[in-house]
Amino acid sequence: MAKWVNKNIKWIFTAPTIIFILLCVTYPILYTLQLSFCEWGMSANIPKKFVGLQNYIEIFSDSRFWDAFWRTINYTLIAVAIETILGVAIALLLGKITRHTGIIRTVFLLPMVATPVAVGMVWKLIYDPTIGLANLILRKVGLPTSAWLGSSDTVFSSLIIIDIWQWTPMVMLMVLAGISGLGADVFESAKVDGANEMQLITRIQLPLLAPTILMAILLRVIDALKTFDIIYSTTTGGPGYSSENLNILSYRNAFEYFYMGKASALLIVFFIVVLVVAILYMLLKARIERRYES
Amino acid sequence: MKKRNVALLTGAMMATALSVGAGAEDAGLSQDYAGQTISVVVCNSSFMEEIQKDIGEFEEATGINVEFESLQDAQVSNKVAVASAAGGKDLDVFGYRPLQESLLYIKNGWLEPLNTYFEGDTAFDYEDFFESAREITSQDGTAYGIPYLTEREILYLNTELVEKAGLEGSPKTYDELLEWCDKLNDPDNGVYALALRGEGNAAVTQFSGFLRGFGGDFFDEDRNATMNTPEAIEALQFYGKLCREYCAPGVLNMNWTETMNLFTQGLAAMRIDCDSQYAFATDPEASLVADKVGYGVFPEGPAGTTPFNVTAWALGIGSGSEHKEASWEFVKWAVGKDQDIKGLVAGNSSARTSTWESEEAKTAYPEQLAEVINESNPVGVATDRPYMVDGGEARTIIGELITAAIEGISDEDLQAKADGANARIQALLDAEK
Numbered sequence: 001m002a003k004w005v006n007k008n009i010k011w012i013f014t015a016p017t018i019i020f021i022l023l024c025v026t027y028p029i030l031y032t033l034q035l036s037f038c039e040w041g042m043s044a045n046i047p048k049k050f051v052g053l054q055n056y057i058e059i060f061s062d063s064r065f066w067d068a069f070w071r072t073i074n075y076t077l078i079a080v081a082i083e084t085i086l087g088v089a090i091a092l093l094l095g096k097i098t099r100h101t102g103i104i105r106t107v108f109l110l111p112m113v114a115t116p117v118a119v120g121m122v123w124k125l126i127y128d129p130t131i132g133l134a135n136l137i138l139r140k141v142g143l144p145t146s147a148w149l150g151s152s153d154t155v156f157s158s159l160i161i162i163d164i165w166q167w168t169p170m171v172m173l174m175v176l177a178g179i180s181g182l183g184a185d186v187f188e189s190a191k192v193d194g195a196n197e198m199q200l201i202t203r204i205q206l207p208l209l210a211p212t213i214l215m216a217i218l219l220r221v222i223d224a225l226k227t228f229d230i231i232y233s234t235t236t237g238g239p240g241y242s243s244e245n246l247n248i249l250s251y252r253n254a255f256e257y258f259y260m261g262k263a264s265a266l267l268i269v270f271f272i273v274v275l276v277v278a279i280l281y282m283l284l285k286a287r288i289e290r291r292y293e294s
Numbered sequence: 295m296k297k298r299n300v301a302l303l304t305g306a307m308m309a310t311a312l313s314v315g316a317g318a319e320d321a322g323l324s325q326d327y328a329g330q331t332i333s334v335v336v337c338n339s340s341f342m343e344e345i346q347k348d349i350g351e352f353e354e355a356t357g358i359n360v361e362f363e364s365l366q367d368a369q370v371s372n373k374v375a376v377a378s379a380a381g382g383k384d385l386d387v388f389g390y391r392p393l394q395e396s397l398l399y400i401k402n403g404w405l406e407p408l409n410t411y412f413e414g415d416t417a418f419d420y421e422d423f424f425e426s427a428r429e430i431t432s433q434d435g436t437a438y439g440i441p442y443l444t445e446r447e448i449l450y451l452n453t454e455l456v457e458k459a460g461l462e463g464s465p466k467t468y469d470e471l472l473e474w475c476d477k478l479n480d481p482d483n484g485v486y487a488l489a490l491r492g493e494g495n496a497a498v499t500q501f502s503g504f505l506r507g508f509g510g511d512f513f514d515e516d517r518n519a520t521m522n523t524p525e526a527i528e529a530l531q532f533y534g535k536l537c538r539e540y541c542a543p544g545v546l547n548m549n550w551t552e553t554m555n556l557f558t559q560g561l562a563a564m565r566i567d568c569d570s571q572y573a574f575a576t577d578p579e580a581s582l583v584a585d586k587v588g589y590g591v592f593p594e595g596p597a598g599t600t601p602f603n604v605t606a607w608a609l610g611i612g613s614g615s616e617h618k619e620a621s622w623e624f625v626k627w628a629v630g631k632d633q634d635i636k637g638l639v640a641g642n643s644s645a646r647t648s649t650w651e652s653e654e655a656k657t658a659y660p661e662q663l664a665e666v667i668n669e670s671n672p673v674g675v676a677t678d679r680p681y682m683v684d685g686g687e688a689r690t691i692i693g694e695l696i697t698a699a700i701e702g703i704s705d706e707d708l709q710a711k712a713d714g715a716n717a718r719i720q721a722l723l724d725a726e727k
Contacts, residue, residue: 042379043402129543130484130561150544152701238493239546240697255372257687258398 029271035264042258055265064241065249065266072245072273075156076224079163084217086164087171088209092201094172095179105176108169116166120233123162124149127234149235152242159243162230167223171216178212179205214285221281225274246270322417323627327620328357334624335373336389337607338364340573341442341642345628348636352627358620371395374612378404382614386621392430392439392608397683399610405438406611411622412437418626419648426676427605427645439608441645442629442637445570446670447503447601447678448663451588455485455563464590465564468507468532471593475540478563489553489562492537492545492700494693499678500566501696502602505529507595512680512692512719517727519719521692522712525597530708534699546700558583566592569670570606572663573641589666603674605645643667684722691715 005012036055038048059065094104111119126133127148135145148158182205190204206213228247231237237244237252244252246266254263336342342364349360365373370389377385382404390399399405412420420428420437427441449464456462459478465471479487491497505511510525520526537545542556554574556562558581569589578584592601609629611621627633634642634649639658649655659667680688695715699708 041398041402042375046402127544130556131559145543147543147546150547152546152697235547236493236495238495238697239701240494240694252690255375256368256690257684258375259687 032264032267032271035260036268038261038264040260042260048261051261055261056269058262059265059269064244067241068244068246068249069273071156071243072225072247075160075163075227075245076221079160079167079224080217080220082160082164083168083171083220084213086168087216088175088206088213090168091172091175091179092205094176105173108172110169111166112169112173114166116229117233119162119166120230123230124234127158149243150239152239155235155239155243159231159234162234163224163227166230167220171213171220174212174216174219175209178209182208211285211289214288218278218281218285221277222274225277226270246273322415322630323352323355323623325355325357327617327623329359330617330620331359331361332386332615332617332620332624333361333363333384334387335363335365335370335385336387336609337367337370339443339570339607339642340640341637342389344637344640344642345633348633352624356620356623356627358623360624367391374399374404378402378612378614382612383616385612386615386617387609387611387624389442389607390439390610392441392605393677393679393681394685394689396431396433396438396608397681397685400433400438401683403613404610406613406615406618408437408440408611408622408625412626415626418630422631422648423645424605424647426603427608430605430676431608439610440625440629441605441608442634442642443570443607444604444643444645445568445606446603446643446667446674447500447566447592448569448666448670449590449592450557450565450567450572450575451590452557452560452563452583452586453588454583454586455560456588459563464588465593466591467594468504468596471536474564475536479540484561486542486556486562487540487564488536489548489556489565489567490533490537490541490545491550491553491567492541492548492696494546494695494697495690496549496693497533497537497696498689498692499602501529501533501692502675502678503566503592503600504533504595506600506675507593507597508532509595509597512688513682513723517723519716519723521695521719522709522716527705527709527712530695530699530712531705533696534702537700538702546697568606569663569667570641570643572660576660587660589660589663591666591669599673600675601670601673602676602678603671604676604678680719682723683726688719688722691718 035048037050037052039051039054040046040048090108094101094108097104125131127150129135129145129147129150132148134148138145146154146158149155186204186208187200190200195203226247227245228251231243231245231248232251235243237248247270250263250266250270253259253266336345346362346364349362352358353360363373371391374385374388374390374395378399390396390405412418420440423441424444427444428437431437431439431441451464455478459474461474461477465474475487477487478485491500502512505526508525508529510523510529511520513519513521541548542561544552550567550571553562553565553567554571557565558575560582572587572589575581575587576584581587592599609625611618611625615621629646631646631648634644634646635652635654638644638649638652639654644650655664679685680692682688692715695708695712698711703711
């Protein structure tokens, strides 16, 4: 027995993980893939019908899909870019502060730990054009008010503001952890060599932080691509389709129209998008890291 | 001494048991399913709140345990779909929207046929439900649900603002509605003439009254989609104008709760929506205008007075349920005559004739509202959305048109959009043939 355990120890230790991945990752993906080639209305008495690529053809010829596709990409690019810049800047600032750091960090953490649906509800109230805080402030300072979530022109940027508010702290926190991991000696020797503050940041701190920042970006990109709760709880994709991303579109196909096949096809397309983004990103990250290492 | 106490206690227990038994007998409830647990999923409403309050009585009378869950409408629908697709074992009784879900749920085999349960049950009295309500919950003579909530499209008025503007009664026609809107609209002071659903998908039901008022419809008797006819375009433009010019900003995101909030905060002088929500407006704890609420019949359009008069919610039993008899006991109790009257008193627009004829009904409803309901009932249209299997998607497509109309796109663009939408609805209709 002991011999058998010893011989198979690598399998025994990895078995729980493998079983988990098979059950909770591989099986759902394969099932979704299978569904994406079928037509099925979740019926108990009408079985799935194999329709080949029809769901995919329907998706790709639908302008609603392409709108949602580009909206997802744009949302991710804009939100993550701003979050990274802000997050790194705040982290660099906070890195300088030595007192009350616990309190300050906790305050910055709050948006991140709040329940997304509750965040959505609160922002819906803030954005309310009639009684909301946002317009109240604009009125007080004499600026023209906005319809915020209530107009297809402004809903996209309003949602990005929520995303930035909620997720900048995550980037900040990761970078801050990176900063505290840097030794003081490099900076001191640079100062001895006559480097000024700006040079310290751009030539030393940022390059050293690059791996951390890149990891933060990757996590944020994947999260932002699959944003669902905030949009669902504030606009459910509206007005019209103007804030509908791929996730919301899939959800509506599945649970509003009961087109499980089409919704699955959408998710497969979405899965591939995330996969491609992640791979491209990994390649890019490796290149950047090599550059800084050499 | 001790013996006497025991005897007294036993006597008391027997009396309790007997009295419980008697109560159960009155309602025709059975103890046969004692010990079973059923799950009930419904949409939150004044009626369901009342039922939740009284659920202990049911559990005591039958010995059945009830796991009661009250959710938002879309969540109920999701839960039913997901649970049913997985076999429906853990779903016993659920609420559903007959106009939107009957055809689909029946087609998918998610609903248990109910005739055998209520046939011959004179206490339950199935015939007591409105004929239109029974029809919409049945297919080919088989009943799949028990209707419990009906609603009509009516006009809510803030009587204080109306009086201040020198107006009286309620607007009777679309032209008068516009005149009233002009007089009541006061955006500089944060008061808007009208509160109307502008969130495309949600707005479809309220739009239906105007669509029919202009002589249009979603599709004709031969199931030809008619969302691009001149009548439909006119209705879209009219609805768009109302929302754009007389409603509070952000109207494009408003469902009934948002418009109700505006009305109860005194920020909207008029509101068009379902009568079934009146209790929210007259609740002194939640509404600033609780004592200033007036009611009016939906105004008359060029083609007549055409508010909807629909069965909004029904209770069904899941076909995959393992406790169907116990579930029926619950349905029988929840929408039985006694409980239904309690619901009415709590603010529910019942689907039972006897409830409306009861003594309680005379005092439960505000007098003016009761008049409006009685006037709306005979002229009401039985559907408020495209009644078809793929009603969900058709509703989104029409919602898209309403959004465009509210945003104020040009007449040519609206026509082009309507042509496109009509073709898509036609494709859905054709697929069902």
